[in-house]
Amino acid sequence: MLSAHFASVSAFPSHSWQGAAGLRGIRGCCRAVWSRPTKKARCHSRFRGSSAWNSMFCKTAGPPSTLECNKAASSCAKSRRWQLSLYLFQNMESRSVARDVVSFNTAISAAIQGGNWRLAAQIFASISECAVVPDTISYNTTLSAFQVEMHWDVALQFLGGMQEQVVLPSVTGLNTTMSIAERSRRWQLAIVVFTSIAAARKSPDVISYNTVVNACARRGHWKAAMHLHEMMLTEMIQPDVISFNTTMRACNMGREWQAALNLLSTLPRFRLTPTTITYNTALCAYDVGQQWQRAIGLFDYMTRMSIALADSCNAAMSAGKTASAWASAVQLLADMPSKAIQPDRISFNTAISACEQGSDWLMALALLL
Template sequence: MAGAAFLTEVAIEPLSSIIHSSLFPCRFSISHSPFFGIPRKTKKQSGITTSSALSNGGGVIIEKKEFEFKPSFDDYLKAMENVKIDRDSNNHSSNSLRKKKHFKGKKEGEGSTKFTDFEDFRVEKEEDSDKMIVKEKLEKGVSYRKIASKKVTDNNIKQIRVTRNSENLDMERAAFMSLENEHNVIDMPRISRVDMEERLQKLARCLNAADINMPEWKFTKMMRSAQIRFSDHSIMRIIQILGKLGNWKRVLQVIEWIQSRERFKSHKIRFIYTAALDALGKARRPVEALNLFRQMLEHMASYPDIVAYHCIAVTLGQAGHMKELFDVVDIMRSPPKKKFKTMILEKWDPRLEPDVIIYNAVLNACVRRKKWEGAFWVLQELKHQGQQPLSTTYGLVMELMFACGKYNLVHDFFKKVQKSCIPNALTYKVVVNTLWKEGKADEAIMAVEDMERRGIVGTAGLYYDLARCLCSAGRCQEALKQIDKICKVASKPLVVTYTGLIQACLDSGDIQNGVYVFNYMQKFCSPNLITCNIMLKAFLDLGMFEEAKLLFLKLLENGNSVYQKSDYKDRILPDIYSFNTMLDACAAEKKWDDVEFVYTQMLQYGHHFNAKRHLRIILDARSAGKKKLLETTWKHLVEAERIPPPTLITEVFCSRLEEGDCNAALSSFLSSPWIGVHVFSKKSWTKILTENGHRFQKDTLVALMHEVSILVARSENVVLEQLMRSCKEFLKMQMQQTL
């Protein structure tokens, strides 16, 4: 921007006639004293800019010199430094020399210059050489500001630069920078929408991948690094992208960050909150969405509109929160509880009436809760408002009837729907499910054919339910024909559809058709782990142990061929459910060799011992002569630093004592400092010796007493003392029985 210049009397003298004749036709007198010129209109001619000004009837001609500075605090400091340095260097040569500075010049059009944030500085030397006064005159020419500072010398100039460099680093912190109308974004080149979208996408991905517990200053720094001018639209877009990524926690963090920015002036804060409500709804977070909705009620600028009500209603309806949903409807119809200063909006009335989306959300919540009275309330409200329910509303009412087991009402209501409007795919889906529950497969097929004749496009769920209905009726071949229709409209993987058909066959007790579908699906897609577990359980329930064993061994073979992480995507490995299913089956069949093999494989695959599921199997295997399982489990628990159950400790003690190894038997509980006195009391030891006395030799018990007495003499141990007393009583009892 071209600034004002100060000329000497010699320079003004020859130009006074030109200025007098061209700029001042009224022939006012012109003062020859220098003044502070304020540029108002400029005209560029042959490299010289002519500027007119009025200041006590004077005028000057100013030469245009443009310097481009980045609008940042750092450049401002540098400009002020140059003023001071030039002042000191010119004090020795001439007192009449004046400096001019140009700030923030922006060209628009041809031959014209638009001035924004114009600032003109004049430096005047006063009698006191240790101080200077910098007068700043704005474009409107009203206010001045005086700044006092010490004289700058060559030595302290370097010190000032070092200090200001450190200060500039601090100024990079976002806490000292405003969001709106910042100098660092005003003169930035405009970017296209495509580039802006790329930056927003990149920023959202970075926020999604970052630690959710990062401090606020680090979060602010990450937001600033995107070089985006944060506006309502950009904030909304970031929230929408994070919502698609499912990171609802980061969405709330963005909202909190906006609320903490006091200098962020949003004109569409309601839209930002609404975008956050939509993101929380897609993430199925009703509690967080309701809390955000209540925050919107606290301010007039963020008070909910119909779109916000739709978002919160759908979210609460999907979660089945009926009470909170009815509260939202009451808020929607009532005036604000908090009194706002409406200013010029004296007739501002945020009250709204529920529409079809709100009523459908209420019906959705009623379906989840199986509240029959909610459907009557919705129908009565629609009738009271004179509105005709849509086919979607009728479908939700029918779904509620089906959930409550009102099958007769479903058929009656469907006939009324056909008379009033064209049924949609949802209503036909409810009819198919009702006929399926009633065991009427032929009527279900006829209902779908009627739908197709009407030109209604069926959903994947409709054809999926029809296929399961046919599988339950034993008509597996007809059910597989529905796969082609499902593939045309389905968005889920094909393996999910086949798994559902297999489960429908098994639920009806038709294992043969289930096996047929399982073999048939492998022509088109590979079964997943859920499919294999379903078939494994089906084989075992029907007594087909060998078939189940072959399927399980196939899963183990997949695990043996895994060499890197990418192999896990292509191969199915057994999970803990698979191992538990096979262990239960092997134990029921008393195939202890298979039990030992499956249990060992389970530990190798990284699964852990579960006392509720595995302890009884291990004890039964020990009774059958499989001692290795007991020792394997003990070693596994010791390595994992887990507390063994008391029953397992007792069994290990008895097994080692049965083998005649007293030291190993004592180490089984001496190495466990967590064993309490109440667990192994004198009564408990007596019971253990009595129940397992037939397993011990008399010499072994005597040797045990000797080892215990030595240990007790070294250090007091209540558990060992109680064990020694129980051994004495047990041996005394055996001697009496012998006599």
């Protein structure tokens, strides 16, 4: 369970979603979003006259129904008009229209579209004040809000609150939390969340494994990445090409280049087609193993298949920046325009480094100029 780890997480700052919860705070936030007169007028002009507006506010048979408001707010959110969606959500209360869980879920999504994760969390926190029971979509959508600014600590406390309410998080919600931890370079937390999936009586999916393997790869923990990869296969979970890309990258980080290439050779067994990222990772493996001839051969193959990018050439050049192959690395740079590949700063820096290995300072100076 995550409860043991939650105890070690520092207390929430004063601007946390729990401290700002309440309908009063939501009203203020919604009014702030809607406070600019020009934006309000522009949005009114776009929405007024539409069938949704007419059915809700221009009919004479009383206030609109909850279903009508939900449909209109959802339509606005899907068309990226999140301000209108929040405006409708706010006005449902002022017009005495009951709000259900769909109303709140739509408003949370709209707040996320607007990049306001605090408002999204406030809307979620107010659900219970309206005697509405949140569903799985409510939890998952609110968790995704914390990805806006990578608030891994808030996401963990949110999961802890779910456990206190005896609510089992879904695999999607746990995957989102792992992604936040991984992108925040908190690989240990990603592993803790991954192990909690079984405690929540859930089965991890391929996204779960890919996320936790990527967390290990960021820190070069190739043994853990390989163990997780093998565990996924043992559990009969079909890997995708991302599974292999991330595990290969972890092996490269641990300088286990042969293990990375062995993973590449197993792709046909799973009927997976290597992507440019897969081949680039293999090029990095050749670089780690100082296999410059094989790297150039793979890059030539990628060029013939029209899947080579500047990163591909840079990786091949890096493999060739040795005392014996530095001229090949410089030649790769010279050939990039003929292959319709635009060199970047890394391309020139790698070629200059190759010239340094070959003690050709005149060529290095020419590349600088």
